[in-house]
Amino acid sequence: MDFAAAAALRGLRGLVRTVDWLTFPLYLEDCLALANPLWSVREPRGRVEAVRRETPDATTLVVRPGWGWRGHLPGQYVRVGVELDGVLHWRPYSLTSPPGAHGGRVSITVKATPDGRVSRHLAHRTTVGTVLRLGPAQGRLVLGRRPPGRLLFLTAGSGITPVMGVLRTLVARGGPADVVMVHSAPTRQDVIFGAELRELAARCPGFRLHEHFTRGGAGTRPRLAMAEVAELCPDWRERETWACGPAGMLDDAERHWNRHGRADSLRMERVRPVLPPLAGGTEKEGRVRFIRSGAEAEADAVTPLLAVGESIGLVMPSGCRMGICFGCVVPLRYGKVRDLRTGWLHGEEGDLIQTCVSAAAGPVAIEL
Amino acid sequence: MSTAIVQLSDSDIEAFGAELDRIREDFLAERGESDARYIRRLIAVRRGLEAGGRAALAVSLLPPAWAAGTAMLAAARILDNAEIGHSVLHGQWDWMRDPRIHSTTWKWDLLASEAAWQRGHNDNHHVWTNVVGKDRDFGVMILRLSHEQAWRPYHLAQPLYFALLSPFFDWVLAVYELEFDAVREGRKSVGTYLQDTGALLARAARRAAREYVLFPLLSGPSALPCLLGNVSADVIRNVWIQSVIFVGHFHTDVETFTEEQAADESRGDWYVRQLLGTANFEGPPWLHIASGTLSHQIEHHLFPDLPNNRLPQIASRVRALCEKYRLPYTTGSLAGQLVSSWKRIFRYALPTRPVPLPGRTRAPGSTVE
Structure with missing residues (x-):
């Protein structure tokens, strides 16, 4: 059959x-x-069917995907295309709904960042009926068919979103067997999915929740120390850990797990592109040539080549925009680039460079 | 004509160029949502017209359905080639970053390959506008349109063959973009030429299968009228597109230039050449869209990458500038421009002798005989 x-x-x-x-x-x-704009395979789109305010700056969009959508795995993200002033912007957002739930609808949860035009638009100005462009589901940090028995979710801020897709999948499969979640947020009101998490923790013995607030009450500490994680979850060494949040927390976690020789049990996903470590332009500004399209643009030492290309209207291949997915790699023809995460200067002719985390260090040409 | 420009000083020309740059910047700053809506709506209308045209021709045994279907299909094709295809392939909509409305991905319903046309049109014609020997639109074609081109006896027949070829304009354009002249001059290899010819034939075969086999067969008893409708739509498109292109550069008052004149051009000089080398025509708003806004050929040549829908607004400012600097701004009714262009075809069919006049911005070919 x-x-x-x-x-x-x-x-x-x-x-x-x-x-x-x-x-x-x-x-x-x-x-x-x-x-019906959803009837397109070449240009997958989705229609927003519900808008749910999670916190003052985070909104869940429930989207009905059209023909081109091929489903997702728990933990994956999707590139969402939205038009602002006529220009199409693509941003990756974690899928927070379990696969196959809600009659094929998927949800993404967008946190508005103060300097993010796209995230603010999606979080605050999207209405029911809006049609969004969708990329394919991406990301290799996914929950397998047979998940590990014991898990530790170490999350902060909007880093909860990829983990939420996983947690909800576990719930849909009959409940998490043994999951500890340590989540940081500025205040209790800022915890995205706070009510749902607390309700789940109360109802389900296999799920323990620890919330850490960095602001607001007396006795709060700016950042969760890894030693505290070990106190809250004494058997952390035996657990597979999924860490997701801002760079500072992830760097702490990486050091901690490395020091204890448990680096192999730590899986990480960064939620924001890493800010350039360069203080001021130590490198001379460069000029980027896009060989195939024949375009040229000025580029400074802190702007990713991806953003430089987009600013002059090129259609740049892109994915996570934070150096993870390698959806944006392009061969370098000449010049050197600087990795914005590490400050590492590199580049030989033919190297595949990640345009989303590479800035020009002097004149550069890429095959695009 | 254009005796005034001889008096323009270098600084005048630079000031003229700076003012045009300002117009460009003003419109770039305004560009946004309404422009995006324009092109998207136009693309939707073109698709709707094509679907409607096909549906009507499927029952075209009924004469009104035949007329409506043929008209819709012709309109869809004209929109596809001119207002949409020409502007998208110019990169006028690349700023939207939509991968499906982009100069690198767009496909049009013409036989000429998009990439070859972009090379010939954007890189050559728009840079070397009306420079005889450089602009392939002048001097390589079988048409003689200026003094600088040597006269050959076959030019006597040019009004005739120009008219006879116009129903086959898509073929003429496709063959033209194969650049046989480049092979003769050694700028293009025979291998590439044959490869491009093969690609053209494959494209033509696919198109013929669609227009002359698939859709007529799908129309059952209406097969024959459907075939006739498809052919008519192509002919209407071809004659129309050739006409609107041709009045833009071959108008009697449009000047030609020598390579020496174009050699050390400043930005201002380039603008002046674009202005003197093109002509507009006037008409109602639908005419602008139907002509791919080639009715604003002058503004298009000054700002090839500005979205078409903006050119009518820009025109009033450009015109005011031309008056201020006493530069000619060639425009008139479409019928008048057509008559003028035809006059040029007839005039240069006969042998003429060049009367060169020195002058930086003045073309030798522009003298009154």
Whole structure:
């Protein structure tokens, strides 16, 4: 039966391809999308069906994906394309819904950052009915079919979002067997999904929640120390740990797990692009040449080449925009680039560089 | 014509260029959501017209359906080639960063390959506008349109073959972009030429299968009228597109330039050459869209990367500038411009002798005979 269905699907795809070959340069789906924008495979889109305010600056968007959507795994993120002043901006957001839930709808949770035009627009100005562009689900930090028995989630701020997709999947599969979550936020009100987490902790014996507040009451400390994590979760060495949050916390965690020889049990996902470590322009400003498109642009030592290309209207391949997914790699033709996370100066002709975390160090040409 | 420009000093020309730069910056600052909406809506209209045209031609045994279907299909094709295709391939919409409305990915419903056309049009024609020997639109084609081109006896027949070729304009354009002249001059290898020719034939075969086999067959009893409708839509598109292109540069008052004149141009000189080398035509708003805004050929040549929908607004400022600097601004009704362009075709069909006049911005070919 499965075989027959697969053959029928193959046949249908073959037919669509033949029709497309014949109707080039116009595709059948381009005309169908006039009736419903979700009916497009080449240009996957999703319609916002519900908007839920989680905290004053975080909003969950429940999205019905169209034809081009191929599903996701718990822990993955999706690139969301949104138009601001006519310009299409792509940003990655974690999928917070378990796969296959809500009749095929997916949810993303967007935290508005003070300097983020796109995140503020998505969090505060998106209404039900808005149509967003969607990329494919991406990210290799995913929950397998048979998850490890004991987990530690170490999260802070919006770093809770990728973990939430995993936690909800575990709940849907019958409840987490043994999960400890240590979460940091400025105040209790700032905890995204706070009510749901507390309710789950009260109801489910396999889930323990520790919230750490860095602001507000007496006795609060600016940042959770790793020694405290060890106190809250004494068996942390035996657990697979998923850490997700700002760079400072992740660097602490990495050092801590390394020192105790447990680096292999720590899995990390950064939530914000790492800020350049360069203080002031020690490097001379450069000029970037985009070989294939023939474009050129001035670039300073702290702006990623991805942003430089986008600012002059090029369609740059991109993914996570924080140096993880390698969706943006492009061959370097000449010049040197600086890795904005480490400050490392590198680059030989032909090197595949990550444009989202590489800035020009002097004149640079990339194959794009 | 254009006796006034001889009096323009270097500083006048630079000031003129600076003012044009300012116009450009003003519009770049304003560019945004409404422009994006314009091109998206236009693309939707073009798709709707194509779908509607196909549906009507499927029942085109009924004469009104045939007329409506043919008209819709012709309109869809004209929009596709001119107002949409031409502007997208110019990169006018690249700022939107939409990977499907981008100069590097766009495909149009013409036989000429997008990449070859971009090379020939954007890199050559828009840079070397009306420079005889450089601008391939002048001097390589079988048409003779200026004194600088040597006269050959076959030019006597140019009004005739220009008219006869116009229903096949998409083929003329595609063959032109293969650049046989470049192969002769050794700028293009025979291998590449043959490869490009193969690609063109494959594209033409696919298009023929769609227009002359698939859709007529899908129309069942209406197969024959559907085929006729498809052919008519192509012919209407070809004649129309050739006409609106041709009035832009071949108008009688449009000047040509020598390579020496274009050699050490400043930005201001370049602007002046673009202005003198092009002509507009006037008409209602639909005419601007139907002509791919080539009705504002002058503004398009001054600012090739500004979105088409902005050119009519820019025109009033450009015109005011031309009056201020007493530079000619060639415009008129479409019919008048067509007559003028045809006059030029007839005039240069006969042998003429060049009367060179010195002058930096003045073209030798622009003298009154």
